[in-house]
Amino acid sequence: xxxxxxxxxxxxxxxxxxxxxxxxxxxxxxxxxxxxxxxxxxxxxxxxxxxxxxxxxxxxxxxxxxxxxxxxxxxxxxxxxxxxxxxxxxxxxxxxxxxxxxxxxxxxxxxxx
Amino acid sequence: xxxxxxxxxxxxxxxxxxxxxxxxxxxxxxxxxxxxxxxxxxxxxxxxxxxxxxxxxxxxxxxxxxxxxxxxxxxxxxxxxxxxxxxxxxxxxxxxxxxxxxxxxxxxxxxxx
Numbered sequence: 001x002x003x004x005x006x007x008x009x010x011x012x013x014x015x016x017x018x019x020x021x022x023x024x025x026x027x028x029x030x031x032x033x034x035x036x037x038x039x040x041x042x043x044x045x046x047x048x049x050x051x052x053x054x055x056x057x058x059x060x061x062x063x064x065x066x067x068x069x070x071x072x073x074x075x076x077x078x079x080x081x082x083x084x085x086x087x088x089x090x091x092x093x094x095x096x097x098x099x100x101x102x103x104x105x106x107x108x109x110x111x112x113x
Numbered sequence: 114x115x116x117x118x119x120x121x122x123x124x125x126x127x128x129x130x131x132x133x134x135x136x137x138x139x140x141x142x143x144x145x146x147x148x149x150x151x152x153x154x155x156x157x158x159x160x161x162x163x164x165x166x167x168x169x170x171x172x173x174x175x176x177x178x179x180x181x182x183x184x185x186x187x188x189x190x191x192x193x194x195x196x197x198x199x200x201x202x203x204x205x206x207x208x209x210x211x212x213x214x215x216x217x218x219x220x221x222x223x224x225x226x
Contacts, residue, residue: 036217043117043203043217044156090156100146100169101215105155 002026002095006104014112015083021076021107023091030096033074035065038088038106047089050074061085086111115139117206117218125224126194134189134221138206144168145187146207146215147179151200159202162187194225 007022025031032051036044048059055067065076074091088108092101118137126132138145147159158171162181176192185206191198202221207214 041219043219044205044215045217046215100158100161102158103148103156105153 002031002093002098002102004091004093004102004104006089006091006107008107009105010108010110012110012112013081016080018079019077019081019085019109021089021091021109023074023076023104025072025074025091025093025102027072032094033065033067034092034094034101035059035063035074035076036090036092036103037061038090040087044090047076081109081111083111083113085109117204117216119202119204119218119221121221122219123222123224125226128194128196128225130194132191132194132198132223134191134202134204134223136187136189136204136206136218138185138187138204139208139216142206142208142214142216143185144207144209145181145185146205147187147189148203148205149173149200150203150220151197156203160189191223196225199223199225 003026005024013019034049035047037047038044047063048057050057050067058064063078065074067074088106090106091104094101120135144163146161148156149159150156160179161169165181179189181187205215205217
C-alpha cells in the first residue's frame with residue numbers, strides 16, 4: 001500500500017523567510033502528486049499538482065514543488081512566507097493504477113511576525 | 114459556481130446514536146469522496162461514490178455507510194456512534210473518476226459525547 005510521510009509535524013518560521021515542507025512517498029512505478037492547504041475551519045484547497053512533464057511545479061500563492069523520482073520526494077517551497085500562509089499543509093499521492101489519493105498526516109506551518 | 118457544500122456544519126450526538134452527513138458536489142461532478150480527519154491522523158479515506166455506485170471503501174467498519182443520489186449528492190451515515198468517531202468529515206467531488214480533480218467542502222464537525 002502507498003504511504004506518504006510528511007517529516008515535520010510543525011514548522012515555525014519568521015515572516016519573509018523561505019520555507020520548505022518535506023514529503024516523501026513509498027516507491028511506485030508512476031505517481032501523481034499533490035499539495036493541499038487547509039486554513040482553520042475550512043476544507044482543503046489544492047495548491048499544486050504534478051501529473052507529468054516538468055519536475056518543477058508552480059502553484060498558487062507563490063508556492064512551488066519539485067518532483068524527485070530517485071528520492072521519491074515532492075517537497076514544497078516558498079521563497080518568502082507571509083503571516084497569511086499559516087495553515088496546515090497536506091501532501092497526497094495517487095499511485096499508478098489507483099484513483100484514490102493517500103494523504104500524509106499534515107505539516108502545520110506557523111509564520112511568526 | 115457553487116462549490117462543494119456540506120451540511121450540517123456541526124453535529125453533536127450521543128454515543129450509540131446515528132449521524133447523517135450530507136454533501137452536494139459541484140455541478141457536473143459525478144464522483145463524491147468521503148474522508149475522516151481525526152486529530153493528528155490526517156485524512157483517512159472512507160468511501161467513494163461514482164454514478165450512484167460505491168466504487169471503493171477505506172478500512173472502516175460497516176457501521177460507516179452511505180449512498181449517492183441520482184443528482185449526485187451523497188449522504189454518509191454513521192451508526193452506533195463511538196467517542197472515537199468524533200472528527201471532521203470532509204466530502205470532495207471530482208468531474209470523473211480521476212482523483213486529481215478533487216474539490217473539497219468545508220466539512221462537518223461531528224462530536225460524539
